[in-house]
Amino acid sequence: MNDALAWPREDGGARAEAALTPDHPLLRGLNPEQLAAVTLPPQHALVLAGAGSGKTRVLTTRIAWLLATGQVGPGGILAVTFTNKAAREMLARLTALLPLNVRGMWVGTFHGLCHRLLRAHHATVGLPATFQILDMQDQLGAIKRLLKGLGIDEERLAPKELQGFINGAKEDGLRPRDLAPRDPDARLKIELYQRYEEQCQREGVVDFGELMLRSYELLRDHRPLRQHYQRRFRHILVDEFQDTNRLQYAWLKLLAGEVEDGRFVPCGNAVMAVGDDDQSIYAFRGARVGNMADFVREFGIEAPIKLERNYRSVGHILRAANHLIEHNRQRLGKSLRPQRGEGEPVRVIELPSDFEEARWVVEEIGQLLRDGVPAREIAVLYRSNAQSRALEGALFQAGVPYRVWGGLRFFERAEIKHALAYLRLLDNPRDDTSFLRVVNFPPRGIGARTLEQLQQAAREAGCALADAVTLVGGRGGAALTAFVARLDVMRERCAGLTLGDIVRTVLDDSGLLAHYRAERDGAERIENLEELVAAAHAFVQQEGLGEAAADPDGLTVSPLVAFLTHAALESGDHQAQAGQDAVQLMTVHAAKGLEFDAVFITGLEEGLFPHENSLTAHDGLEEERRLMYVAITRARQRLTLTWAQTRMLHGSTRYHIPSRFLDELPADSLQWLSPPRGRGAGWGVPQPAWGRSALGQGDDARPAALAGLPPAAVATPEAPVSAAGAAIRAGMTVFHPKFGEGQVLAVEGRGADARAHVHFRRHGPKWLALAVARLTPVE
DNA sequence: GCTCTAGGAGTCTAC
DNA sequence: CTCCTAGAGC
Numbered sequence: 001m002n003d004a005l006a007w008p009r010e011d012g013g014a015r016a017e018a019a020l021t022p023d024h025p026l027l028r029g030l031n032p033e034q035l036a037a038v039t040l041p042p043q044h045a046l047v048l049a050g051a052g053s054g055k056t057r058v059l060t061t062r063i064a065w066l067l068a069t070g071q072v073g074p075g076g077i078l079a080v081t082f083t084n085k086a087a088r089e090m091l092a093r094l095t096a097l098l099p100l101n102v103r104g105m106w107v108g109t110f111h112g113l114c115h116r117l118l119r120a121h122h123a124t125v126g127l128p129a130t131f132q133i134l135d136m137q138d139q140l141g142a143i144k145r146l147l148k149g150l151g152i153d154e155e156r157l158a159p160k161e162l163q164g165f166i167n168g169a170k171e172d173g174l175r176p177r178d179l180a181p182r183d184p185d186a187r188l189k190i191e192l193y194q195r196y197e198e199q200c201q202r203e204g205v206v207d208f209g210e211l212m213l214r215s216y217e218l219l220r221d222h223r224p225l226r227q228h229y230q231r232r233f234r235h236i237l238v239d240e241f242q243d244t245n246r247l248q249y250a251w252l253k254l255l256a257g258e259v260e261d262g263r264f265v266p267c268g269n270a271v272m273a274v275g276d277d278d279q280s281i282y283a284f285r286g287a288r289v290g291n292m293a294d295f296v297r298e299f300g301i302e303a304p305i306k307l308e309r310n311y312r313s314v315g316h317i318l319r320a321a322n323h324l325i326e327h328n329r330q331r332l333g334k335s336l337r338p339q340r341g342e343g344e345p346v347r348v349i350e351l352p353s354d355f356e357e358a359r360w361v362v363e364e365i366g367q368l369l370r371d372g373v374p375a376r377e378i379a380v381l382y383r384s385n386a387q388s389r390a391l392e393g394a395l396f397q398a399g400v401p402y403r404v405w406g407g408l409r410f411f412e413r414a415e416i417k418h419a420l421a422y423l424r425l426l427d428n429p430r431d432d433t434s435f436l437r438v439v440n441f442p443p444r445g446i447g448a449r450t451l452e453q454l455q456q457a458a459r460e461a462g463c464a465l466a467d468a469v470t471l472v473g474g475r476g477g478a479a480l481t482a483f484v485a486r487l488d489v490m491r492e493r494c495a496g497l498t499l500g501d502i503v504r505t506v507l508d509d510s511g512l513l514a515h516y517r518a519e520r521d522g523a524e525r526i527e528n529l530e531e532l533v534a535a536a537h538a539f540v541q542q543e544g545l546g547e548a549a550a551d552p553d554g555l556t557v558s559p560l561v562a563f564l565t566h567a568a569l570e571s572g573d574h575q576a577q578a579g580q581d582a583v584q585l586m587t588v589h590a591a592k593g594l595e596f597d598a599v600f601i602t603g604l605e606e607g608l609f610p611h612e613n614s615l616t617a618h619d620g621l622e623e624e625r626r627l628m629y630v631a632i633t634r635a636r637q638r639l640t641l642t643w644a645q646t647r648m649l650h651g652s653t654r655y656h657i658p659s660r661f662l663d664e665l666p667a668d669s670l671q672w673l674s675p676p677r678g679r680g681a682g683w684g685v686p687q688p689a690w691g692r693s694a695l696g697q698g699d700d701a702r703p704a705a706l707a708g709l710p711p712a713a714v715a716t717p718e719a720p721v722s723a724a725g726a727a728i729r730a731g732m733t734v735f736h737p738k739f740g741e742g743q744v745l746a747v748e749g750r751g752a753d754a755r756a757h758v759h760f761r762r763h764g765p766k767w768l769a770l771a772v773a774r775l776t777p778v779e
Numbered sequence: 780g781c782t783c784t785a786g787g788a789g790t791c792t793a794c
Numbered sequence: 795c796t797c798c799t800a801g802a803g804c
Contacts, residue, residue: 083793111794135794208794243793285792384791386795406792440780447780569794589792611791627791650790651795 026064026097037305038062042071042234042270044256044299046241046292049274050336051321051633052312052595059237059274060090063105064097066235074104078233078255081109082240084570086593090239106233110248111208112569114215118206119557121225125218127204130427130561132434133568134200134207137412139163142205142433146196149455157188165189166196170209171286173216173247203432203464212247219254229255234269241275241295245286249294256299264298271299277332278325281589281627283619292332310336310633312595314343316669317639321632323666328622336633346632347640348662349673354387354603354647358394361600361642365400365583368598368638375401377597379584381631383609386649387602388585395583405586409571410535415516415525419532420567422506426491427560429484430464439465439483442515446483450476486510499559500537507533539563588631599635601628604643605656606730607746607757615759628661655747657731720747720756722775728756733778736760736768741778 027035034054037047038061049055063079066072081087087108095102106113115133122129134142143166144159169179176194181187200206206214219226233255238244244252253259257266273295280289295301310318315338322335351357365378380391385406395402410416418441421434429435440446453476458468466487469480490509494502507513507529516522516529540559557565584596603609609628614620632639643658722728730746734756742760747770756768756775768775 109794115794133794136792211794282792285794386790389795443781445780449780571794587791613791624791648795650788 024068026061026068030058030061031309033305033307033309034058034061037272037307038065040272040305044266044270044301045272046296046299046301046304047272047274047307048304048332048334049276049307050310050334051276051279051630052310052336053307054309054311055239055274055276055307056086056089056093058307059239059272060093060097062272063090063094063235063237067098072234074102076232076234077105077107077237078113078235079105079107079237080113080239080252081107082243083593084109084112086239087112109569110244110251111211114211114251115565115569117215117218118211121218124222124225125214126201127206127214128428130558131204131206132424132428132431132561132564133211134205134433135412135568135571136163136208137417138205138433139207141437142199142203143196145432145436145455146192146199149459150192150195152192157192162189162192162196166193167207167209168286169193170207170213171245171247173213173250175213199432203430204428205431205433209247212251216247216251216254219251226254230257230267230269236269236271238271238273238275240279241273242277242280242289242292243275243282243287244291246288246291247286249288249291253298266299276334277330278328278334278626279592279630281592281623281630283623284617289330304332306334308334308337309339311339312636313633314338314340314637316343316345317632317635319669320346320639320665321629323669324625324632324661324664325629327664328625330619330622343637345669345671346665347638347671347673348665349640349642350658351642351644351674352646354390354644355394357602357642357644358390361391361602361640362394362398362400364600364640365395366398369400373597375581375583378600379586379591379594379596379598379634380600380602381586381588381591381634382602383588383611383627384603385587387608390648391585391602395585401580401582402585403580403582405584405590410528410531411567411571413525413528415512415528416532416567418512419503419507419510419529420564422487422490422510422512423503423560424564425466425487426494426502426506427558427564429466429487432458432465435465438510439480442511444479444483444511446476446479450474450480453477454480498537499540499563500533502560503533503536536563539566588627591634592630595634595636597636598638598640599631600640600642601631602642602644603647604641604659604662605647605746606659607654607656608647608649609659609661612745612757625661625664655730657745720770722756722770723772724774724776726776728770728775728777734758734775735778737774 027038030038031054034057037045037058040062047055047058049058059079063077066077067074079087079090081090091102091107094107106116108116118125118127118131119129122131140159140163143163144154147154147157147159147162169175176190176197179186179190179193181190200210219229236252236255238252252271253264256269256271257264259265273292275292277289277292280287283289296304313321313336318336318338325331349360351360361380365380368378369375382388382391388404388406392402392404411420418438421431421437424431424434425438436451439451450472453472454465454468457471458465461468461471466484469477469484471477472480486509490506493509494505497505513526513529516525519525539562584594588601601609606612610621610624614624617623641662643662644656646653646655648654720728722734728734728744728747730744732744733741734744735741736758739758739760742758744756744758746757747755756770756773758768758775
C-alpha cells in the first residue's frame with residue numbers, strides 16, 4: 001500500500017539532483033533543521049516549530065523547493081492554514097520566491113478548501129448550486145427561529161447552548177444519529193440538532209461546521225472521488241496543526257490514506273504537519289492537541305523535526321517563555337534557543353488600578369516613541385477585549401495614534417449584513433434567515449404578528465417563507481406580497497449587470513440607502529455601504545471575474561455567489577486604518593503569529609489571566625499558560641508585564657491578586673519596577689506603595705514614569721467586611737460554615753454590594769455576597 | 780405596528 | 795459597563 005514510488009514523477013530525476021545543492025538560491029540562509037524540513041524527500045513529517053523559529057519561511061520555501069525541483073506541479077500541492085491572513089501571506093511569499101503561476105495550487109483555510117470541494121460537487125452532496133454560508137450570527141438567528149417555531153422557551157434551552165452543542169458535535173464529526181441520548185435534556189438537543197439540519201437543508205444554507213463535515217462525508221462516502229484527490233494532492237502541508245479539531249484531522253486522513261480493519265494505512269502522498277503544541281490556544285473551539293501525537297503514531301513519524309532556534313526575541317524574553325511553559329505537564333518537549341543577545345530583562349510592575357495601569361503604559365509608550373521606536377512596533381496585549389477601554393482612553397488623552405484589533409469587522413456590521421441579505425435573496429429566495437433579516441428593514445409595516453402568521457403558513461405548507469406570502473391575508477399579507485414583488489423586480493433589474501452594479505442597484509432598490517440617509521447618525525453606515533460597492537468592484541478586478549469565477553479546476557461560480565462566499569468566509573479586516581503608523585492594541589488570541597519590538601502584557605491578575613472561567617474547564621489552566629507563552633513570545637526587544645490591584649469589570653470595581661504566571665517566570669530574567677509581591681500577600685496591607693522598592697530605597701527608587709503620579713493614586717483601598725465581621729481581601733484563605741476552606745480569588749463591589757470570588761477546596765469556585773456570607777479568615 | 784425604556788445577561792474567538 | 799431583548803405605551 002505504501003507505494004510512494006508507484007506514481008510517475010513529473011520531473012526528470014537529473015534536474016532534481018542538480019538542484020539539490022545547498023547553494024541553491026532558495027536554500028540560502030537556512031539553518032540545518034530548516035534545511036532538513038525544506039528538502040525532506042516525499043514522506044510524512046511533523047515539524048515542531050517553536051515561536052519565532054521561521055515556521056512560515058520553512059513552509060513556503062518547502063513548497064517553492066518542491067516546485068522548483070520539479071518534484072510536483074502546482075496542481076499537486078494542497079496547503080491548509082487556519083486564517084485567511086496566513087493563507088494570503090503564504091501565497092504572497094511564494095510568488096516572491098518563484099516567478100510562478102499559483103493558480104493551480106490549493107492554498108487556503110480548512111473551511112475555504114471545503115467550500116471549494118462542496119461547490120465542485122454540490123449535486124453529489126445534495127446542495128443547491130447557489131448554497132450560502134451562515135456565519136455564527138446567522139446560525140444563532142436560525143436556531144432562535146427554530147426554537148420559536150417549535151414553541152420551545154428560550155428559558156428551557158438557551159439558543160447559545162444549542163448552538164454550542166451542534167457545533168461541538170460537528171467538530172467531532174457527529175451527526176444526530178451518532179449521538180446517544182443519555183438523559184431527557186440530551187435527547188431534546190439531539191432532536192433539535194436534527195430539526196436544525198432539516199431547516200438548513202430546506203433553506204439551502206450551511207454553517208461553518210457543516211462545510212467541514214459535509215465535505216468530509218463527501219470524501220468518505222465516494223471512493224473514486226477520494227482516490228482522485230488522493231492521487232492529485234501528492235504534497236499536503238498543514239500549518240498550525242496543533243489547532244486542528246477531530247474532524248479536520250479525520251478529513252486530512254481521508255486525503256492521505258485508507259482505514260483498513262480499523263487501522264490507518266497511508267496511500268503514498270506526503271503530509272507535512274507544522275505546529276507547536278505550546279501555542280495551542282483554541283481548545284475551547286474544538287482544537288485537539290492530541291492530534292499531534294495521533295499523527296506521529298498513525299503516519300509513522302520516526303522523529304519530528306524540531307525548530308528551536310529563535311530569531312525573534314532576546315535571551316531574557318526567551319528564558320521567561322521557556323521557564324513558564326515548563327510548568328505545563330502535557331508537552332511534546334521543546335525549548336527555544338536564543339540566536340540574539342541577552343537583551344534587557346523582562347520588566348514587571350504593579351499598579352493600583354486599571355486606570356493607572358493604562359496611564360503608566362501610555363507614559364512608557366511615549367518614552368519609546370521619543371526613543372525612535374515606530375508606533376506600529378509597539379503592542380499592548382490583554383486577555384479580554386473589555387480591557388481595551390481604559391487603554392484607549394489613556395492613549396487618546398495623550399494623543400498617541402493607536403489601532404484596536406478585534407471588535408466588529410466589516411462584513412459583520414448590521415448595515416452590511418442587511419445589504420448582503422438582499423443580495424443572497426437574489427440567488428436564493430428560500431434563504432429564510434436572510435428573508436427575515438430584511439423583510440421589514442427598512443420598516444415597511446410588516447410586524448411580528450404578520451410574520452408569525454407567515455411562518456405558521458410556511459410550516460404547514462412545507463415551503464419557504466417567500467413562497468408562503470400569498471397564504472397570509474389582510475393588510476400584512478398585502479405588505480408581504482409587495483415585498484416579494486420588490487425582490488422580483490430587483491432580481492430582474494440586476495440580471496446581466498456587473499457585480500458592482502448589482503450591489504449598487506440593491507442598495508437603491510431595497511431602500512437601505514434612503515433609510516440611512518434619513519437617519520440622524522446614518523452617515524457612517526452610508527459610508528460603509530458605499531465601501532461595499534467599492535469592495536464589489538475591487539473583488540471582480542482582483543479575482544479576474546469578468547463573467548464567472550474561474551477555479552483552478554475550471555469550476556465556475558457566478559461573481560455574486562463568489563462575493564457572498566467571500567463575505568462569509570472572510571469577515572473582512574478588523575476595522576482598518578491600515579498602513580497608518582499606530583500603536584497596536586489587541587487580545588492575546590489576536591496577537592498569535594505577530595511580532596513587535598516592544599510588547600506590554602497587561603492585566604496579569606488571577607481571575608483575568610488566567611481567566612476565571614478557564615479554571616473550571618478541563619486543562620483550562622494549561623491552555624491559559626500557553627496563551628501567556630504566546631503573549632511573551634510576541635516581543636523582540638522589550639517586554640513589560642503589568643498588573644493592577646483594582647479593575648473596573650462589568651460595572652463594578654474588583655480587587656485582584658497578581659497572576660500566578662508572574663511566579664512562574666525566572667527571577668533572574670525579571671526586573672521588578674515595583675516591589676514584588678507573592679500571591680498570598682493580598683493587598684490592603686497598609687504600607688507605602690513604593691516604600692520598599694526592589695531597586696533601591698526611598699522615593700527616588702520609584703520608576704521615572706511614576707514620578708508624575710499623585711500619591712493618592714497609589715493609596716490602598718479599604719477591604720470590604722464579611723457578615724462575620726472580618727475584612728476580606730483577595731489572596732487570603734477563608735472558612736465558610738457550609739463550604740469549608742477556600743482561597744479568595746477576588747473581591748468586587750463595595751458596601752452592601754461587595755462580593756467575593758472564593759475557590760473552595762471541596763466545592764470549587766463560588767461567588768458570595770459578603771453581607772450574607774459568614775466568612776472568616778484562616779490563620 | 781412602531782418606538783422608547785427598563786431590566787437582564789455577558790464577558791477569550793476564526794472560519 | 796454595554797449590548798440586546800421584551801414589554802409597555804402611543
